[in-house]
Structures are given as structure tokens and as C-alpha cells.
Amino acid sequence: MATTLTAAALSNLRVPPDKRQIEVFDANTKGLSVIASAGGARAFFLTFTDPQTGKRARRKLGNFPEMSLATARARAREGRGQVADGATPLPPPPPAGITVAELVESYIERGMRDLRSKDAVARRLRVNLAAPSIAGRVAAASLSRADIARALDLMVDRGALAEANSLFRNIRSLVRWARGRGEITDDLTFGLKPPARSQVRERALSAEEVAAFWSGIEAPLRGSMVRLLRFTLATGARIGEVCGLRFDEIDADGVWHIPADRSKNKRGFALPLPSIALEILGEQRAYLATHYGRKDRSTGAPLVFAFPAPGGIEAIDHGAPSKALKRLQTNNGNKIGLPFGIQPFTPHDLRRTMATHLAIAGKNDFDVGLVLNHISTTRSSITSSVYIRHDYLSEKRTIMTLWDARLRELAGLPPPADPAGSS
Template sequence: MLIVASCRNVYRQSARTGVHKAVHNGKPVGRGVRMPKIELSDRFCQTAKPTSGLQVEFFDTVVKGLSLLASAGGAKTFYFNYTRPTDGKRARMKIGRYPEMKLGKAREKARAGRGGIGEGQDPLVEKRALAASQTVADMVDNYIARHASTKRSGDEIARRLRKNVKDVIGEIKLSELHRRDITKCIDTVKDRGAHIEANRLFEDVRAMVRWARGRGDLDSNLVEGMRRPTETTERDRVLSDDEIRTMWAALAKADARESTRRIIRLCLVTAQRVGEVSGMTRDEIDLDEKVWKIPAARSKNKRDHVVPLSNWAIDIINAQLADAEALADRKGREVSPFVFPGPGARAAVTGAAIAKAVKREETTKRNVSTIMGVASWTPHDLRRTAATHMEEIGISPFVIGHVLNHISATKASITSRVYARYDYAREKREAMELWAARLAGILAPASAKVVAIRGGRR
């Protein structure tokens, strides 16, 4: 007999007839209904729900034994139902939660379970044995290799999890993992005053736990109900004209590589994200057309983005390309595909490395912190600064949204996602030229003649 439990009722299905009978406290409470069998699809899994207010289990017609249990509360779980090879009794094994586990993966696991049964193995016994042997370190390594590595910020996620989770509680068995262990990892970061880092670690751990639960490595969501360790407010730091002048002049003397200085300058000149600037590749740049094409794989919103380049931006990129080629020639190696290659030229400089380089310039005097002569700032603040100054000189906020590749401006509605294909290339180029001229005026000596900038709203 197959048992499927809900909060108040229990379903019993005859393995021979496939008929469900709802029972409460061991007594029938309704007429029997035949177990639903259907070819499961992603669309069906999204919308599946019981019509009677109780749990219902849908059996897949594609892979024998695979079922989706849907509850009135919206929870959906994949199970593998089978006959034990040892005693011939019916058993069921939880495979994972939907949508954390996709239908294709659930079918793959169900097929693997059926293959093991054919060899005399009991999938449930094998799963329990694996769970008993797996540690938190195993979970971290699996998550990094199978999931985090596909993310744009995969390297930073891996660093945080290895340093703050694997090194702290890596030896704990998954079967013994408790939420207080997770709290210990986060508190360690928070106690050293790294509140933003603690929040990011919490987000990484929460994503990892959900992923592990979806795979079936964990049976419960250990972070459910946990709150972010620190409440933060959205940054609104914008550098003024005077601060831009002071920072730009101090940047030339900063204790950093010239390539780092160029990345910082490009963040302000192009108004793009520091990670996208530092990860720039040679094949993304078309100097003849004066454009930089950021592929969807490197874009935060996973959409291709074309950035018009001002002459100023091209001069910075050309200087960096020349230096990178000269270094490769001195080292006797091929020219790196990255415009800003890191040590060894095997990968690009990361945005995190640039942020750290800026942070190293911070000095504190009489409890007041400054970086390069102005109130503390981050590379991302330069992007906000550029956007703010663009709006001040009359550039439309909608066009600025396209320059920044904000999805709220570019693909916010079904109309813009599917039907509106105009790319605003002309407007974006005009905005970048206007911003370059405005920035030149800010940085020009007081005695120099400043180019007039168009004012007023567009």
C-alpha cells in the first residue's frame, strides 16, 4: 500500500487497482477516485493543484514511477515510486521540490532509480547512505561546480562560500546540519563589521540551501524564516563636480596598476558596471564603429547591450590595448583576449579586485573616511554619478535607462520585450557624446574655455 500524507487526510492507493481512497483516522471519508496519470510538462507542473482542497499526486506516463505531489498550499514535490527488490513491498523516495528541480532532472533521477532497481539496489537505501556520508563541504563544492559557476558573479560566490562556510562548518554532516550552524557562519562575518558581506553571504547560503533541497540533498529549507543579518539602505552616493575633479587628479597618483586606473575612468566615462568594464574582451570592441557590444552572458540582466564609445573612451581602451600587447611581447606569450587581463593573463581582472583597490585608498582622520581626497565612494557610485549628471544636462531618463541597460527601461512590458525592436542607438550615442563633453568641462582647468552643453529637458 502506498501512503501519501496531508495535514488532515491520508490517501491510500492500491498498487493493483490504482484507486485512491481518502481516509481520516483510518476511516474512509469519501468515494474512491482513480489516480490521475498524465504526461507531465513544465506548464502542467507550474499550474498543478488539487481540485478538492486536498493533496493530489499525478503520475507521469513518460517515466514509470515518477509522480508530482501537489498540495493546496502550493508545494509541489517529485517522488519516485517503486517496488523494493529485497522484499517486494512498495516504497517511495522524494526526488526534489519543484521548481527548484526541473522536470527533466526529475525524470533523469527516476530513470536512474529504475536502473538501480534492475541491478538489485534499493534507491531509498542508497540515498540515505549518501546523505549520511555527505558533508557541508561536499554541498559547497557541488553547488559551486554545478550551479554557481554558471553565474556572472560565480567567482565571488565561490570565494564567499569556501571562506565563510566550507572552512567554518565544512566537516558537519548534511544529515546533522542545523540552522544555528548557518547562523554561526554569518555571525562570524557580521562580527568583524562586514555588514554588506554578511548580507551577501546570507543570500549565497540561502540560494545554495534551496538548490540542495531542490536536488534532494537536503530534506528541509534550513533558511526558511531567517532574516537578512543587516538591514541596508539603497546607496545614493553621487560625486559632485568638485569631487570628480579631486578624485580624477588623485587617481593618477593612487597606489594601483595603470589598468586599474583605466577601468575606474571607464566606469565614469561609459556609465557601465565595473564588472562589465573589467571583463571587457577584445572581440567585444569595434573601434571603427566606436561601439562596445556586451553579450548577454556578461550582462547583469542577461540581455545583449551595445554601448556607444566616445573618443575619450576609445583613447583609454587603445592605451590599454597597447600596454597589454607590449607586456605579452615582453613575456613571450600570446596576447590575451581580455582587454584588462589579470595576473598571468589567463582571466580578466574582476570587478571585486577593482573595488578592493579603491577601498585600499581609504584613509580615516578624526572619524571621517575619504578615498582619493573625497568622501568614501565605490566604483558603482561612478555609474550612478554619470547617470545623474546626464539627467542634469537634459538627457531623457528613458534614454539614460537604455544607456545603463536597465531592464525597467528596455524590456519592462510585453510590448517592449516582444514587439518594440528599436534599439535607441542614435539617442544613446548622442547621450554618451554629451556626457563626455560635460565631463571634459568638469575636468578642464578653471581658465579653460568650457564647451557649451545643451540644457533643458528633452
């Protein structure tokens, strides 16, 4: 059927319950049609007689509303002009041979080589988009917004709201990468919103909770995991940076040099370690020497927070601390608090806890940003980002010394031993 299309009519276009899709031709522009699917997707097409083959053919112009009706009409007229000149109009769609599952694997191999969270993203895409029961068998060129919406809805229905938002971001990156390579023609995520409302976390442990955490964490957890979580609170570092820590990143002056390739903002960062953190490192070194006495089997560089594995020791995965805490503080999916008497928290909340208690102790945003490696605070102007080349190492040492004293007070720990042995 043909009718004069309008934006309002396109928005209100409905597919009858007994049909999978309908096609409506535009009476205003010859050959232009819109195909509406039962899932809610709407796409513009140009139908024409191919001057090269003499057969009827169709070219997709774009999705509505990302492409406006006016633009679709202009593209359709352009295509018909090319037909009149004896040429096949508009770029043909990409081959339908590659499936979504194959596209995801190509993205994992080629598009995520330098991504720190590659393993987590790969797992999320494989399980929640590329599975055969979801969209894995769909031709990449035919992937629709409805397919993506369905994948997200399945996660939301399971109650995995944060994971659904992460999947949305991962699919958006996948689609944009694939579009740049010509694997798909449209940005299918344009205009889509994250499936769940993001909540800014505000959790920081109180003084009483810090004491309960420090003394109580040893009962339900053991060994490296206990020291890793305590080290995270003692340094305020990101959990991924802590999990990847190697002994050779710490110099003789007790400064932790986080390499750029392991830093979230891709900048190398030097953090003077407080005495509590150095004590934890000493305990962990002795623990590894006593129990394993081995090195990382892949590079030979000594790992800090590790567990035994066949043929050597391996670093604790950056997702393991969150999983360990989640197991302790849930029962059949319901939050029940931790066995040592405080409400649920995440490893990242330990970083927020240090920042909060430094602020309580009188440190300003710039000081806190220095030790958290927040360039949005410490490199927020042309002057600070381009002209000031000072490393602020002395200032950071002062801040971490203050935090060391405060954390010892909160956790009920004795003052650090005098390195000279004097009274």
C-alpha cells in the same frame, strides 16, 4: 513526556541550560513529537515500529514554524496509516554520509556553472560555512537553521554586514539547490531574514569630486587600474563588464558590443563609446604593446584592462578595483577619505555618477536607462519588450555624446581631436 501541543507552546519551548535538546510528544497524535535544540531549532518527528524490520524508527516531518502543527499532525496520521498497511512510512531522510563541505563543493561544481560571480560565491561559502570550525564536518542531512544562523552571526560580529547579507543569499541558493536534488529535506532558510539591514547606496560624485577624481587618481594608483576606473566613469558600465572587456568587442564604429554571457541581465548590449572612452582604449592599447606585447594566454583574444602574469597577461579581477579603492580610503578599518581629497566611494558609484549628471543635464529615466542597459526601464511593458525591436543605437550615441562633453567639462579636459584634422 507527552502533552497536547499548541503553536504557542511550540513557540515558547525552551531547552534547559544543562541539555542540548529536548523531545516532547504530542498527546493528541500518537508517535508525533517535536525536538527542540539549544540553538532554537524545532522539528517534527514521527516515531514508529518499522513493519519491515520490527525496530523502532523515526522520520523527520519538517521544521516548525515552516510546517504548521496541523500539517505535522496530518503527516503523522498519514505515516501511521502506512505502518498499519505494512509499509515503511514517508520518504526516509537522505543519507548522512555527505558533509556540508562536500555539499558546498558539489554545488560549486554542478550548481554554479553559469554563474558570473562563481569564484566570489565559492570563496564565501568555503570560508564562512564549509570551514571545519563552522559547519564543514556537519552531515548535510543534519544541517540546521542554527548552523546557518551561527555562520551569519560570525560575519556580523566581524562587522562585515554587506558580506553577511551576500552569504545569506548564497546559502539560500545552496539550500534550495540541495533540496531539489534530495541532498537535504527542508528549506532551512525559509523565514530567515538577512542578518543586516540593507542600505540603498546614494553616493554620486559631485562636479568638484569628478574633477578631483580624474586628476588625482594617478598619484596613488598606476597603469591599467587608473584607466579602468576612468573608463568606468566614461561609460557608466558595470565593473564586471569593464574588467572582462576585450578589444574585439569594439567595432570599427566605436560601438562596444557586450555579449549576453557577460551582461548582468543576460542580454547582449551595444553601447556607442564616447570619445573619452576611445582615447582611454588607445592609451591602454599602447601601454600593453609597450610593456607586454602579449595576448590572453587562455583564449588568444586581446584583453583590455590587464596586468602581467607568468606566460602572458590576465584580466583584472572584477573585485580588484573595489579592493584598490578600499585600501586607499581606509586606515585600520576606519574610513579616512581618498588621498586626493574626496570622501570614499566604490566603482559602482562611478556608474551612478554618470546617471546622476545625465539627469542634471536634462535626460529622462528612459534615456538614462538606455545607456545603463536597465531593462526594467527600457523593457518595462509588453509594447517595449515584445513589439518594439528598434536598437536605439542612434539615440544612445546622442546621449553618450552629451555625456562626453559634460565629462570633459567636469574633468577639465580639452575637446576631442577632430578626426579629419580640420580647424
